[in-house]
Amino acid sequence: MGKQKILDSDLLEGLAKVFRSKGYDGANLSELSIVTNLKKASLYHRFPDGKKEMAEAVLIHIEEWVDKNIFDPLENKKVSPKKRLKNALIEIYNSYNGGKDNCIFRALSLEPGSELFQEKIGIGIQKWISAFEKLGLALNFTEEKSHEYAVQTLIDIQGSLVLTKGLNSTKFFENALKGIESRYLER
Amino acid sequence: MGKQKILDSDLLEGLAKVFRSKGYDGANLSELSIVTNLKKASLYHRFPDGKKEMAEAVLIHIEEWVDKNIFDPLENKKVSPKKRLKNALIEIYNSYNGGKDNCIFRALSLEPGSELFQEKIGIGIQKWISAFEKLGLALNFTEEKSHEYAVQTLIDIQGSLVLTKGLNSTKFFENALKGIESRYLER
DNA sequence: TACATCTTACCGAACGTACGGTAATTTTTA
DNA sequence: TAAAAATTACCGTACGTTCGGTAAGATGTA
Numbered sequence: 001m002g003k004q005k006i007l008d009s010d011l012l013e014g015l016a017k018v019f020r021s022k023g024y025d026g027a028n029l030s031e032l033s034i035v036t037n038l039k040k041a042s043l044y045h046r047f048p049d050g051k052k053e054m055a056e057a058v059l060i061h062i063e064e065w066v067d068k069n070i071f072d073p074l075e076n077k078k079v080s081p082k083k084r085l086k087n088a089l090i091e092i093y094n095s096y097n098g099g100k101d102n103c104i105f106r107a108l109s110l111e112p113g114s115e116l117f118q119e120k121i122g123i124g125i126q127k128w129i130s131a132f133e134k135l136g137l138a139l140n141f142t143e144e145k146s147h148e149y150a151v152q153t154l155i156d157i158q159g160s161l162v163l164t165k166g167l168n169s170t171k172f173f174e175n176a177l178k179g180i181e182s183r184y185l186e187r
Numbered sequence: 188m189g190k191q192k193i194l195d196s197d198l199l200e201g202l203a204k205v206f207r208s209k210g211y212d213g214a215n216l217s218e219l220s221i222v223t224n225l226k227k228a229s230l231y232h233r234f235p236d237g238k239k240e241m242a243e244a245v246l247i248h249i250e251e252w253v254d255k256n257i258f259d260p261l262e263n264k265k266v267s268p269k270k271r272l273k274n275a276l277i278e279i280y281n282s283y284n285g286g287k288d289n290c291i292f293r294a295l296s297l298e299p300g301s302e303l304f305q306e307k308i309g310i311g312i313q314k315w316i317s318a319f320e321k322l323g324l325a326l327n328f329t330e331e332k333s334h335e336y337a338v339q340t341l342i343d344i345q346g347s348l349v350l351t352k353g354l355n356s357t358k359f360f361e362n363a364l365k366g367i368e369s370r371y372l373e374r
Numbered sequence: 375t376a377c378a379t380c381t382t383a384c385c386g387a388a389c390g391t392a393c394g395g396t397a398a399t400t401t402t403t404a
Numbered sequence: 405t406a407a408a409a410a411t412t413a414c415c416g417t418a419c420g421t422t423c424g425g426t427a428a429g430a431t432g433t434a
Contacts, residue, residue, distance in 0.1 A: 005382085005383065005384090006383085006384095021297070021298050022212070022297060022298045022299065023212070023213070023297045025209070025210070025212055025213040026210070026212040026297055026298060026299055026300075028418080028419065028420085029420060029421085030418085030419085038384075038385095039384070039385050039386080040385090040420085040421080041384075041385055041386080041387095041421090041423085042383070042384045042385065044421070044422075045382085045384065045385095046383090050420065050421065051420070051421095102297070103349075105349070105353055106349055109349070109352050109353060110208070110213055110289070110294060110297065111208050111209045111213060112209065113213075114352075118355070122353055122354050122355065124353075125350060125353045125354055126354065151350070151359065151362075154346065154350060155342065155343055155346030155347050155349075155350060155359070155363065156342060156346060157346070158345065158346040158349040158350065159342030159343060159344070159345040159346025159347070159349070160342050160346075162290075162292070162293055162342075162345040162346070162349075163312060163338070163341060163342060163345065165296050166292055166296060166308045166309055166311075166312045167309050167312055167313065168305070168309065172338065172342070175338075176342065215392080215393065215394085216393075216394060216395080217392080217393085225409095226410065226411055226412080227394085227411095228395085228396075228410075228411065228413095229410045229411070231394095231395070231396075232409060233409090237394065238394070238395090
């Protein structure tokens, strides 16, 4: 019975799950150890800089996932803008587990720890806004409207996630996604 | 030069400041002690059940403040609905320090600790929705529209606070409040 | 091919520290 | 002067981190 290498993707998804639900300070090494099937010392083998490096790796992992599964398809000119939007909303719905999971940005923006990730989070949010701005333009909205709608899209997602958590009902998130779709598609 | 008795309101505001910025787990007794000018053991004299009781007291304190400074004026029939809305938005703006401060609901809805406050938070959010529903009715919107607008008001506030924090710019919060106002006032 | 060496992946045990919390005592207040 | 409030000194525990070490695959060399 030899030692199996834990796959990077499994590892990062385990870490992500904890950081998303507990934030930086609330995520403790014991639990990170359990969800990754790796003892604490082994986590330090993978991440010599410790918890901070783990959270950063999670942020990067999620960013890559979003690039590939949301941003790239959203800008794929071989598909109609309407279809692109619909696909993106489905991906968003699933990636937040229908509204039951937190956003990593929100989880990591509480002190202590927020200073460490502030810059990465800012860039990440900016990328979301840009992606939806491009969609707006592709749907022939003005630059101004495209920006306004992009910002409102993020606000709807983030705000509805807060209500979904606070009132323990996914309907807010679901309705928000529907609202985003009709804002773009109903002229 | 004797020691001054710490006033309940100052005490709770100090505690609130820490819980809002750090969440339940991130708030530690050393800092709660410093910000209240009370040694740890003295905090335990005031709150025998410890940190949990402190966070609950903060939640209650904020709820009372909101009742008095936002909900009551918002339902005061001696003032026109339009004026009531404008006053409420000003109070909201100031109470979030122009967008720079977190919402206590959001701060306390991360694990660990979220279980402890889930119910109180749910009731609190529900009260916000109800208050804005009544405003919508007073402004002669249908019940359905009043509900829709009330939910969207909370989403705009919460979502814009996330963007404000994440991008370190209060313009998102400011614009959201303007958007709320015009949604109610521009027919 | 065969064996030695290097490297990767992992782990048990322990470290110093900071945590939430408590007991005993002094100070303040009325 | 008695009760209430605040303080000092302390406790057990859980935290993030580090150390010393093992198993096993990869690489180098004859």
